[in-house]
Amino acid sequence: MSDLLFFTEVTLAGLGAGALLSLTALAFVLIYKATRVINLAVGEIVMLGAYLFFAFAAGLGLPAWVAIVLSIAGGGLVGAILERGLIRPMLGENPISVFMVTIGIGSVVVGLVELLWGTEPRALPAFLGNQPIFLGEAYVSRKIAIAFLVSAVVIAGFVLLFRFWRGGVALRATASDQAAAYSCGINVPGVFSVAWIIGCATAAGAGILLGSIGGISPAMGVFGLSALVVVIVGGLDSIAGALIGGLLIGVFEAWAGTYLGGEYKIVTTFGILIAMLMIRPYGLFGTTEIERL
Amino acid sequence: MLIGTAKHSYRADEALLTTSPQRLWMAILLIALALAPLALDNYWLYLACLVSINVASATGLNILTGFTGLVSIGQAAFMAVGAYTVAVLEARTGLPFLVNLVVGGAVAACVGLVVGLPSLRVKGLYLAIATIAASFILHFVFVNWQSVTNGNSGINVTPASLFGVELTDYVHLYYVFVPITALMVLGAANLFRTRIGRAFIAIRDRDISAEVLGISLLRYKLLSFAVSSFYAGVAGGMWAYFFRVVTPESFPFIYSIFFLAAIIVGGMGTILGGVVGAVFMTLVPELLRFAVEWLTTIFPNAVTALSPIRTIVFGALIIGFLIAEPKGLAEIIQRIRRFFHLWPFRK
Amino acid sequence: MSAPVSLKPHRGAATQAEAARKGAPSGAAASLEVEGVSLSFGGVKALRDVSFSVAPGSITALIGPNGAGKTSMFNCISGFYKPQQGTIRYNGEDITRMHPPHRARIGFARTFQNIALFRGMTVLDNIKLGRHAHLKTNILDAFAYWGRAAREEMELRRDVEERIIDFLEINHIRNMPVAALSYGLQKRVELARALAMHPRILLLDEPVAGMNREETEDMARFILDVKEEWGTTILMVEHDMGMVMDISDHVVVLNFGEVIASGLPHEVQGNAQVAEAYLGAGEPAAIKEKIHKRASVA
Numbered sequence: 026m027s028d029l030l031f032f033t034e035v036t037l038a039g040l041g042a043g044a045l046l047s048l049t050a051l052a053f054v055l056i057y058k059a060t061r062v063i064n065l066a067v068g069e070i071v072m073l074g075a076y077l078f079f080a081f082a083a084g085l086g087l088p089a090w091v092a093i094v095l096s097i098a099g100g101g102l103v104g105a106i107l108e109r110g111l112i113r114p115m116l117g118e119n120p121i122s123v124f125m126v127t128i129g130i131g132s133v134v135v136g137l138v139e140l141l142w143g144t145e146p147r148a149l150p151a152f153l154g155n156q157p158i159f160l161g162e163a164y165v166s167r168k169i170a171i172a173f174l175v176s177a178v179v180i181a182g183f184v185l186l187f188r189f190w191r192g193g194v195a196l197r198a199t200a201s202d203q204a205a206a207y208s209c210g211i212n213v214p215g216v217f218s219v220a221w222i223i224g225c226a227t228a229a230g231a232g233i234l235l236g237s238i239g240g241i242s243p244a245m246g247v248f249g250l251s252a253l254v255v256v257i258v259g260g261l262d263s264i265a266g267a268l269i270g271g272l273l274i275g276v277f278e279a280w281a282g283t284y285l286g287g288e289y290k291i292v293t294t295f296g297i298l299i300a301m302l303m304i305r306p307y308g309l310f311g312t313t314e315i316e317r318l
Numbered sequence: 319m320l321i322g323t324a325k326h327s328y329r330a331d332e333a334l335l336t337t338s339p340q341r342l343w344m345a346i347l348l349i350a351l352a353l354a355p356l357a358l359d360n361y362w363l364y365l366a367c368l369v370s371i372n373v374a375s376a377t378g379l380n381i382l383t384g385f386t387g388l389v390s391i392g393q394a395a396f397m398a399v400g401a402y403t404v405a406v407l408e409a410r411t412g413l414p415f416l417v418n419l420v421v422g423g424a425v426a427a428c429v430g431l432v433v434g435l436p437s438l439r440v441k442g443l444y445l446a447i448a449t450i451a452a453s454f455i456l457h458f459v460f461v462n463w464q465s466v467t468n469g470n471s472g473i474n475v476t477p478a479s480l481f482g483v484e485l486t487d488y489v490h491l492y493y494v495f496v497p498i499t500a501l502m503v504l505g506a507a508n509l510f511r512t513r514i515g516r517a518f519i520a521i522r523d524r525d526i527s528a529e530v531l532g533i534s535l536l537r538y539k540l541l542s543f544a545v546s547s548f549y550a551g552v553a554g555g556m557w558a559y560f561f562r563v564v565t566p567e568s569f570p571f572i573y574s575i576f577f578l579a580a581i582i583v584g585g586m587g588t589i590l591g592g593v594v595g596a597v598f599m600t601l602v603p604e605l606l607r608f609a610v611e612w613l614t615t616i617f618p619n620a621v622t623a624l625s626p627i628r629t630i631v632f633g634a635l636i637i638g639f640l641i642a643e644p645k646g647l648a649e650i651i652q653r654i655r656r657f658f659h660l661w662p663f664r665k
Numbered sequence: 666m667s668a669p670v671s672l673k674p675h676r677g678a679a680t681q682a683e684a685a686r687k688g689a690p691s692g693a694a695a696s697l698e699v700e701g702v703s704l705s706f707g708g709v710k711a712l713r714d715v716s717f718s719v720a721p722g723s724i725t726a727l728i729g730p731n732g733a734g735k736t737s738m739f740n741c742i743s744g745f746y747k748p749q750q751g752t753i754r755y756n757g758e759d760i761t762r763m764h765p766p767h768r769a770r771i772g773f774a775r776t777f778q779n780i781a782l783f784r785g786m787t788v789l790d791n792i793k794l795g796r797h798a799h800l801k802t803n804i805l806d807a808f809a810y811w812g813r814a815a816r817e818e819m820e821l822r823r824d825v826e827e828r829i830i831d832f833l834e835i836n837h838i839r840n841m842p843v844a845a846l847s848y849g850l851q852k853r854v855e856l857a858r859a860l861a862m863h864p865r866i867l868l869l870d871e872p873v874a875g876m877n878r879e880e881t882e883d884m885a886r887f888i889l890d891v892k893e894e895w896g897t898t899i900l901m902v903e904h905d906m907g908m909v910m911d912i913s914d915h916v917v918v919l920n921f922g923e924v925i926a927s928g929l930p931h932e933v934q935g936n937a938q939v940a941e942a943y944l945g946a947g948e949p950a951a952i953k954e955k956i957h958k959r960a961s962v963a
Contacts, residue, residue, distance in 0.1 A: 063443050111637060111641065114641050115640070115641065118640075118644070120442060120443060121389050121442060121443065121446070122640050122644065124389075124443055124446070125578065125579075125582060125636060125640055126636070126637050126640050126641070128575060128578075128633075128636060129579075129632075129633040129634065129635075129636030129637035129640070130633065130637065131633065132575075132629055132630070132632050132633025132636070133629075133630050133633035133634055133637070134633075135626075135629055135633075136626045136627065136628070136629030136630030136631075136632075136633065137626070137630060139625065139626035139629065140623055140626035140627070140630070144625075250450065250454075253447060253450075254447075254451075257444065257447055288458065288461065288462065289458075291454055291458070292454070292455055292458040295450075295451035295452075295454045295455050296451075296455065298447065298448070298451045299436065299448060299451050299452070299455075302436045302439065302440050302444060302447075302448050302451075303435075303436060303439060306439050306440040306444055328819055328822040328823060328826070329815075329819055331822075332818060332819070332822060505808035505809070508807060508808055508809065508810035508814075509804075509807045509808060511807075511810055511814075511818060512802045512806070512807040512810065512814050512817075512818060513793075513794075513796070513797050513800040513802050513807075513817075514802065514803075514804060514807045515807070516786070516790055516793060516794045516797065517794070517797055519783060519785050519786055519790075520783050520786075520794055520797075522785065523783035523784050523785050523786070524781050524783060526745065527777060527781035528783075529745075529765045529766060530743050530744065530745060530765045530769070530775060531769060531774075531794065531795060531797065531798075531858070531862070532765070532766045532768075532769025532770060532795075532797050532798030532862065533766060533794075533797055533798075534764075534766040541804065545804065587785060
């Protein structure tokens with residue numbers, strides 16, 4: 026096999042993984058844009074989504090599509106509960122405190138999953154098939170290709186929703202000025218709830234895809250850290266940033282993992298992050314915060 | 319305000335403990351700490367040493383995060399730097415262990431300076447994430463810098479020795495660690511009686527105004543990182559002498575979150591808070607163990623649930639304190655104090 | 666909107682200025698010259714070729730309608746903004762690009778328009794903080810709190826207590842957290858903190874904004890005392906024309922980022938351009954009449 030072909034295959038795999046990162050990053054961005062909360066528990070919601078699917082599909086033996094719908098709805102429900110019960114009481118608090126609450130949430134979710142399903146890794150029931158796909162001569166794993174397509178469709182859907190749906194406009198208004206949006210009659214607490222529901226549902230969906238590619242374990246929440254890097258690189262409040270940042274990080278991780286060795290993956294990711302923070306602290310597409318005296 | 323506490327000199331008014339009940343309680347505490355090993359069995363001495371290490375590190379993090387307002391989720395990584403330094407020095411030089419501890423702290427402080435550099439450009443969450451990144455990069459270094467760190471197998475540490483006595487028993491370690499930690503806590507308390515501590519707090523409250531008032535942000539943010547990492551480094555050094563083996567997995571990422579949780583639960587921005595929080599958060603998992611062991615009399619396989627329950631309680635404590643008592647245990651202690659000032663004259 | 670130019674009789678501002686010029690203790694007070702300073706944010710020109718000077722030991726007021734660039738000018742002088750053009754000289758030395766902490770060391774102090782006290786500290790600590798740049802305690806001293814650190818802190822405490830807290834009459838609040846104080850007292854603590862810096866030039870950004878009459882008079886008295894007892898040069902931005910006319914020796918008027926008038930208070934008051942800036946265009950005589958009427962009613 027030629028080097029170039031191999032390189033193409035690695036890059037394509039990276040793009041596939043990157044699409045999943047983009048999808049998870051989207052959950053971050055959605056919640057951040059509407060509520061100014063960095064939800065570090067997104068990684069754990071991803072993990073929870075995968076376990077819900079496992080419970081519905083393997084535990085109860087439901088058909089895959091029912092299990093998918095139920096797990097995504099479950100993710101949304103968890104989002105609604107978290108927002109209403111734990112995040113809203115923190116409204117107006119120091120953002121760092123809210124951030125720490127989400128770390129606490131992450132820990133609780135991990136503990137609950139370990140309590141219910143144990144710590145050992147498991148495989149999800151296969152529902153995506155296994156026959157490889159060829160793009161020209163390049164081999165692409167079927168699961169990764171599907172993950173890429175699904176992510177692309179969902180992200181495109183979000184972009185349209187944000188632009189044209191009334192709720193999307195309300196969300197953008199809330200993002201730019203909470204107090205002003207509130208006084209214009211926008212139901213800001215409602216927007217908060219919706220953002221958390223959609224964000225967590227998206228994360229749960231990403232979890233199903235991620236779990237079906239690599240299996241599930243309570244530790245798979247660290248994927249959230251990579252997604253966090255994506256949003257920093259792309260810009261915390263930018264959907265385009267999540268999209269492009271995800272693909273970039275996915276590809277770089279694939280290259281580093283293949284050509285340097287698996288242990289270089291996470292260093293590459295965090296190296297990019299540090300470089301980004303030093304050069305362009307607010308990301309590729311993020312809004313610069315202006316200092317005032 | 320308290321009455322009957324008039325002072326005749328500025329020095330008396332600026333003292334750390336200003337009332338006689340405060341001095342009495344402190345004396346009682348010190349005597350209790352000195353005599354504790356007589357009453358404690360080996361298991362509790364082990365815990366006391368661990369508490370001491372965690373108090374030192376949490377106090378350091380409190381200086382950076384609680385007082386200077388720079389959130390770091392990398393305290394465990396700085397501890398690791400201190401621990402590795404001590405392990406390498408112990409293996410390759412014949413320096414006394416106190417020197418090793420100080421050098422461990424100093425090396426950690428230098429690493430802290432580098433990690434603190436992004437704080438000059440970004441703050442808040444961005445900085446927190448930069449410290450996450452730094453701790454993963456340090457972990458990578460520990461795994462891959464084979465010639466120094468011996469990779470994944472780690473380094474064994476020979477016991478420290480003082481006046482010819484090998485410090486292997488927990489009693490010995492207790493009498494070394496507790497005074498070191500006490501000195502570190504005292505140093506931190508003193509720090510906030512001087513211009514340096516005031517500068518830290520000013521940066522936390524309004525950094526830009528602080529600069530106009532003559533505080534160099536560059537110098538003091540980095541200084542805060544250095545001091546905090548020094549504390550972590552010394553604590554890490556003690557950790558190395560305590561567990562006597564240092565590997566890349568000795569200081570996992572969750573340990574950094576543990577310290578952040580400790581100062582949240584204890585109370586950010588108060589010296590008391592860092593201490594109380596570290597004690598509390600170290601002891602809670604042990605209390606849970608007793609609870610679960612008791613549960614096994616009813617549910618025989620409750621033991622398997624211990625680890626998940628600890629994880630859940632850990633998260634729940636963070637959430638609960640942030641929502642219900644953001645000023646932490648230190649504030650609860652103050653409230654109890656106020657209550658007894660007026661007791662029994664108030665219902 | 667800002668208060669209209671009041672024509673209340675001022676008490677001998679000109680003679681005060683003279684006295685200050687003659688009697689200012691040499692070395693203590695400082696002079697400031699602003700020369701051709703321009704500052705823009707993107708396309709917005711906040712300051713255009715602004716020049717004025719502040720005589721040693723005087724009180725100079727910088728006035729103008731909202732958005733005229735007063736605070737921008739202040740931020741240039743205290744080093745928070747760097748002007749694109751022009752120079753700012755302090756006792757003849759070019760300080761345009763000097764780092765803010767360095768300015769504090771050579772004798773600059775300022776208060777802020779929106780109170781910038783440190784909420785996590787007591788009044789006493791806030792004031793002590795002002796002395797920061799002049800102290801020498803290093804990190805090792807601080808840990809030990811022995812020798813130099815303890816000595817320096819005691820000297821500082823005495824200085825703050827006897828020279829500032831007594832002077833500004835804030836003894837009763839020294840141990841209170843600043844967040845618990847009234848607005849007027851917070852402003853006073855800010856002044857105390859600035860005084861703790863041992864300033865040779867004091868920049869006051871709206872020292873009496875939002876205060877009632879009594880608080881305003883107290884503050885005016887403190888400002889005059891600072892000038893007279895310590896010979897500190899004072900530059901202030903203020904909207905309260907009564908107070909500006911009462912206590913300042915020299916007035917500089919900014920409008921749309923340009924100096925449109927400067928001089929003694931009564932000269933500025935009579936200036937047609939100034940009246941126009943505040944009240945809009947019109948027949949100067951008629952406007953003057955109107956103001957007179959309003960003043961006599963009040």
